[in-house]
Amino acid sequence: MTQPIHGVAVDAGSGLAAAIRATRGQDSRPDDLMTFKRAVLTTLGSTATTVLVDAECGPDLIADYPPGCAPMMAYEADVYHISSADRITLLPPHLTVADFPRLGVRQLKFFMYYAPDDDPDLNARKQELVAEVGADCRAQGVTFLMEPLVYHRAYQPGSAEFADLKPDLVRRSVATFAAPRFHIDLLKIEVPVDLGFVEGFGLAQRSRSDALATFRDASAAAGDTPIVYLSAGVPFDWFEASLVMAGESGAAFRGFMCGRAIWSDAIPVFGQKGETALIDWLADTGQSRLKRLIATL
Numbered sequence: 061m062t063q064p065i066h067g068v069a070v071d072a073g074s075g076l077a078a079a080i081r082a083t084r085g086q087d088s089r090p091d092d093l094m095t096f097k098r099a100v101l102t103t104l105g106s107t108a109t110t111v112l113v114d115a116e117c118g119p120d121l122i123a124d125y126p127p128g129c130a131p132m133m134a135y136e137a138d139v140y141h142i143s144s145a146d147r148i149t150l151l152p153p154h155l156t157v158a159d160f161p162r163l164g165v166r167q168l169k170f171f172m173y174y175a176p177d178d179d180p181d182l183n184a185r186k187q188e189l190v191a192e193v194g195a196d197c198r199a200q201g202v203t204f205l206m207e208p209l210v211y212h213r214a215y216q217p218g219s220a221e222f223a224d225l226k227p228d229l230v231r232r233s234v235a236t237f238a239a240p241r242f243h244i245d246l247l248k249i250e251v252p253v254d255l256g257f258v259e260g261f262g263l264a265q266r267s268r269s270d271a272l273a274t275f276r277d278a279s280a281a282a283g284d285t286p287i288v289y290l291s292a293g294v295p296f297d298w299f300e301a302s303l304v305m306a307g308e309s310g311a312a313f314r315g316f317m318c319g320r321a322i323w324s325d326a327i328p329v330f331g332q333k334g335e336t337a338l339i340d341w342l343a344d345t346g347q348s349r350l351k352r353l354i355a356t357l
Contacts (some may be wrong), residue, residue, distance in 0.1 A: 083331020194243030
């Protein structure tokens with residue numbers, strides 16, 4: 061795993077389906093979600109090194125991967141079905157890790173909401189599940205990409221309080237899951253700072269030099285485990301700026317896995333103008349955005 065990763069993520073489930081249905085209105089069709097995902101895969105996959113699909117639609121999309129684009133599939137049930145109390149990821153009821161090689165998929169992505177300061181017993185349960193998935197991946201010869209998404213019980217993302225805590229939450233989560241017992245081949249991590257509170261972007265709660273230090277700290281916490289950054293639904297320009305900052309900071313990272321920052325603006329295009337307009341948008345604006353992200357590396 062030494063090559064740069066220029067990944068596109070289109071593994072969103074019921075939330076994306078609802079957004080598409082809202083924009084399609086009376087033109088909505090049962091296969092709209094699959095149509096949208098297939099368009100993203102076939103149009104952007106020609107430039108991406110990998111495209112991440114979900115466990116529900118993924119098996120039916122494997123045949124559509126363009127040459128040179130490695131299949132990657134999520135190993136989780138719809139994220140909107142996760143319990144708000146413990147936020148433990150549910151496994152897909154119709155798949156096992158052993159199914160991945162049979163489907164021609166050698167890369168598995170698994171995410172877990174994780175709060176370093178949460179109840180130790182709850183975190184131990186989460187860690188045990190991640191370790192089990194990692195052991196299964198190792199046994200099946202499947203590359204394990206793990207995505208820890210940080211949260212805090214008292215503060216919501218987007219708040220000044222959470223922005224102040226986020227660098228430490230990301231760093232500690234990365235340090236936890238970089239441990240060898242999890243058998244993680246690649247950590248897909250959040251940008252460790254909220255640009256909305258960084259000098260030059262939003263409220264100057266954090267200086268640019270301090271923000272750059274957060275990238276180095278999170279990277280160092282990963283040790284020998286490679287990392288890639290996820291976009292987490294931020295505007296495209298901010299994710300592009302985040303990758304530029306990561307490079308400027310000197311942090312060691314392998315690349316990116318970008319989803320909504322690239323294609324979310326295509327949802328109303330699909331809803332209002334249909335599939336052909338969607339594909340045209342992805343071939344123009346979508347490809348342009350993907351190539352801009354690649355250029356930052």
